[in-house]
Structure formats: C-alpha cells, structure tokens
Amino acid sequence: MNNEQLLERSLKAVWHPCTQMKSHETLPLVPVSRGEGVWLYDFEGRRYLDAISSWWVNLFGHGNPRINAALRDQLERLEHVMLAGFTHEPVVELSEKLSAHTGNSLGHCFYASDGASATEIALKMSHHYWRNSGRPEKCRYLSLAGSYHGETVGALAVTDVALFRDAYAPLLHQAMTVPSPDARLAEAGESPADCAARCARALEDCLAEHHGRTAAFIVEPLVQCAAGMAMHDPEYLRLARAICDRYEVHLIADEIAVGFGRTGTFFAHQQAAIRPDFLCLSKGISGGYLPLSVVMTSDRVYQAFYAEDLTRGFLHSHSYTGNPLACSAALATLAIFEQDDVIAANRRLAARVTDRAAGLAAHPRVRHFRNRGMIWAFEVDSDDAQFSRKVFAEALSRQLLLRPIGRTIYFMPPYVIGDDEIEHLLQQTLAVIDAVR
Numbered sequence: 333m334n335n336e337q338l339l340e341r342s343l344k345a346v347w348h349p350c351t352q353m354k355s356h357e358t359l360p361l362v363p364v365s366r367g368e369g370v371w372l373y374d375f376e377g378r379r380y381l382d383a384i385s386s387w388w389v390n391l392f393g394h395g396n397p398r399i400n401a402a403l404r405d406q407l408e409r410l411e412h413v414m415l416a417g418f419t420h421e422p423v424v425e426l427s428e429k430l431s432a433h434t435g436n437s438l439g440h441c442f443y444a445s446d447g448a449s450a451t452e453i454a455l456k457m458s459h460h461y462w463r464n465s466g467r468p469e470k471c472r473y474l475s476l477a478g479s480y481h482g483e484t485v486g487a488l489a490v491t492d493v494a495l496f497r498d499a500y501a502p503l504l505h506q507a508m509t510v511p512s513p514d515a516r517l518a519e520a521g522e523s524p525a526d527c528a529a530r531c532a533r534a535l536e537d538c539l540a541e542h543h544g545r546t547a548a549f550i551v552e553p554l555v556q557c558a559a560g561m562a563m564h565d566p567e568y569l570r571l572a573r574a575i576c577d578r579y580e581v582h583l584i585a586d587e588i589a590v591g592f593g594r595t596g597t598f599f600a601h602q603q604a605a606i607r608p609d610f611l612c613l614s615k616g617i618s619g620g621y622l623p624l625s626v627v628m629t630s631d632r633v634y635q636a637f638y639a640e641d642l643t644r645g646f647l648h649s650h651s652y653t654g655n656p657l658a659c660s661a662a663l664a665t666l667a668i669f670e671q672d673d674v675i676a677a678n679r680r681l682a683a684r685v686t687d688r689a690a691g692l693a694a695h696p697r698v699r700h701f702r703n704r705g706m707i708w709a710f711e712v713d714s715d716d717a718q719f720s721r722k723v724f725a726e727a728l729s730r731q732l733l734l735r736p737i738g739r740t741i742y743f744m745p746p747y748v749i750g751d752d753e754i755e756h757l758l759q760q761t762l763a764v765i766d767a768v769r
C-alpha cells in the first residue's frame with residue numbers, strides 16, 4: 333500500500349465524517365499508516381504532530397506501550413461478552429475506579445460506545461427519573477448557546493451549532509438555550525466571574541418560568557470545546573448547581589471532551605467543587621484507543637429505578653455495552669494517571685507551554701489567547717473566508733496537524749508532548765499564521 337492507492341480507494345469506498353466529500357477534489361485526504369507518541373506517519377515517512385489528539389481522544393500518545401500491553405493481555409482472555417445478565421472483571425474494576433474519582437458520589441456507571449450515546453442516556457435517564465418520581469411532565473431540556481453534545485437525533489436537540497442542526501431541525505425535540513458564560517463575551521468592566529454571574533441570572537430566569545416541565549440542564553464544564561474553546565469561570569457551575577437544586581432540575585455535566593485531566597483537574601467540574609447529577613465521559617476515557625463512553629450517576633437516581641416493575645428499570649442498551657477490551661484500555665489509562673502523577677506533571681507541562689507561547693500570544697493578529705489545563709486557544713484576525721481550511725493545509729505542509737474552528741486555532745495535544753515537540757508546535761503555528769493572511 334502507498335499514499336496514492338489508499339487515497340483513491342478511500343474516496344471510492346468510505347464516506348468520511350463531518351465532510352463535504354466534494355471538497356476532497358481540491359483538499360486531499362491525509363493517509364496515515366502508523367502513529368507513535370505525538371506523531372502520525374504516512375506511507376512515505378512524512379509525519380504530522382497531532383496537536384489536536386485526533387479529535388481530542390488521545391491522552392498518552394499513539395502506540396502507547398502500556399495501553400498496548402494491557403490490550404494484548406485482555407485479548408488473550410476475553411474479547412467481548414454481552415453485559416445484560418453477564419459481567420466481567422474489566423467493567424467492574426473500571427466502574428469502581430471511576431466512581432472513586434467522584435469520591436463515590438456518582439457510584440453507578442451505565443456504559444455505551446460513543447459520546448453522543450452517553451448524552452442520549454443522560455437525557456433519557458433524567459426524564460425517566462422524573463417519570464418514576466411521579467412527574468412525567470418534566471421532559472424538556474436546557475443547554476448553553478453554542479453547546480455541543482453530539483449529533484444523534486436526541487443529542488442534536490441540545491446541540492446549538494447551526495451547521496450541524498439546521499438540516500435536521502424538523503426531527504428534533506424542542507430544547508431551550510440560555511446565554512453562554514463565555515468569558516470573551518464579558519461586558520466592559522466585567523470580570524469572567526461577573527460574566528458568569530450575569531449568565532447565571534439568565535439561567536435562573538429561564539428556570540423560574542420553565543422548571544415545571546424541565547428535566548435537566550446540560551453543560552460542558554469550563555470549556556465549550558466545539559463552540560471554539562469558549563472558556564468560562566468555575567463560578568458559573570457553582571451558581572448553576574444551586575439554581576438547578578432550587579428548581580428541581582438535574583444538572584448533566586458533559587465531560588466527554590473536558591474529562592480526564594484536560595482542564596487541569598481530573599474532572600472539570602471539580603474546579604467548582606460541585607457534584608453533577610449525571611456525568612458523561614468518553615473520548616479520553618480509553619486513552620484514544622477504543623470507542624467507550626459512560627454515564628455516571630448518584631444513588632438517588634439509581635434508587636428511583638430500583639423496583640419490582642420491569643418498566644421502572646432503565647431499558648436502554650447497546651450491543652457493545654461495557655466491551656472488555658475498551659474497559660481494559662480505560663483501566664490502563666487510569667493506571668498511567670496514577671503511576672505518573674499525571675495531573676501534577678501536566679501542571680508543570682502546561683506552564684512550560686504557556687510560557688513559551690508568549691510570542692504567539694503577543695502576535696499582532698492574535699486575539700483572546702487563553703489556556704485552561706491542557707487546552708490553549710486564540711482567534712486570528714483574518715478576512716479570508718477559507719481561513720480554517722488554509723490553516724489546516726498550511727500546517728500539514730509544516731508537519732503539523734491543526735484543525736481550526738472558524739477563526740479559532742487551538743492546541744489540545746497528547747499529554748506526552750516533549751520540549752522539542754512543543755517548540756515545533758509553537759514555531760510552526762506562528763509560521764502558519766503569517767502564511768494565512
């Protein structure tokens with residue numbers, strides 16, 4: 333196999349995600365034959381620094397020896413068994429470990445295979461909880477402006493991205509949005525915390541009117557990633573928790589992108605010292621190896637389903653629920669967090685990146701340079717309508733994988749990025765910005 337052959341066959345046989353396929357007449361697909369650490373390689377030895385962790389999933393590099401070994405070991409014993417009526421060691425151990433990370437406050441783990449399914453589960457479980465509690469009229473949902481919670485029909489209803497939504501609008505249930513506490517939208521004289529407080533008042537106004545029919549408020553804690561890495565003050569989450577409590581509305585924390593250390597703490601909501609009613613996890617959960625997602629919830633929610641009556645149970649399933657291989661990859665990922673004290677190490681790593689990015693932050697065309705944990709983002713002044721596409725292509729020509737969202741360039745690198753690689757990332761990004769005017 334070589335690059336050319338793979339591209340030709342791919343365009344014939346594969347319908348690629350999130351893509352107008354005709355655009356590949358001018359923008360070639362990128363063939364990848366193998367990965368190692370932060371690097372992706374094609375068939376001719378050309379390489380790209382994966383600065384976006386392959387759509388935010390990879391944590392400890394491609395081809396991580398420890399995760400590879402855990403998978404080989406599991407493969408020798410059990411590749412899969414259904415989870416309805418059966419159980420196995422990896423899923424039990426993973427559930428216990430994840431629950432320990434919430435101080436055992438979210439001790440019940442329900443598994444699926446991707447992020448959108450985790451959103452679906454949280455939405456369904458929330459409504460079903462209210463129904464089991466004698467309040468079946470609570471069946472509506474609330475999300476932030478610019479929210480992204482996945483693209484299946486249920487999840488898309490709480491996703492506020494016109495590009496993904498508009499064509500399917502007639503299929504979607506009605507959801508409401510409230511203003512995003514995005515700190516870039518702070519008014520003159522407002523601190524990020526002030527902006528959070530103002531937006532929380534809008535949330536309160538909305539729930540004061542609609543709480544009787546609202547099941548849950550779903551939010552991406554600290555960073556709305558697909559909205560363009562919109563960051564907000566943890567104060568918003570504290571206030572939102574209190575408001576949801578006051579109006580008896582569930583708080584769903586969608587940490588599919590921001591969980592597993594991405595924002596600097598193991599879970600993002602921990603920075604606000606709150607407990608959500610539902611916690612959705614995916615992406616980094618398996619270190620970027622295998623599809624896996626989970627919704628974690630409290631004993632209180634769990635108990636509302638626990639009964640003699642079958643129909644009070646949560647009757648939702650996916651064929652690959654709790655797949656042992658995926659759970660083993662997740663356990664190996666959690667072991668790396670423990671063995672390498674990753675949260676503390678990332679704090680030092682992030683400080684080095686931010687320090688060395690000073691030149692980039694001061695670039696005359698760079699706006700709103702921001703960082704939270706292992707996420708960096710900024711907007712670039714440009715009137716080029718093809719900005720994101722050109723940045724992507726220009727970066728590839730400099731051995732770098734960037735995938736801007738509109739005019740927002742962001743870095744979300746694997747946590748194993750080394751000093752020389754940081755230098756490559758920052759220098760080449762500067763060169764890309766100067767090349768795309």
Ligand SMILES: *Cc1c(COP(=O)(O)O)cnc(C)c1O
Pocket residue numbers: 446447448449451480481482483552557558586587588589590614615
């Ligand atoms: C990626 C993402 C999802 C959807 O996950 P998929 O695995 O792509 O379905 C949901 N919510 C957030 C915040 C995400 O970043």
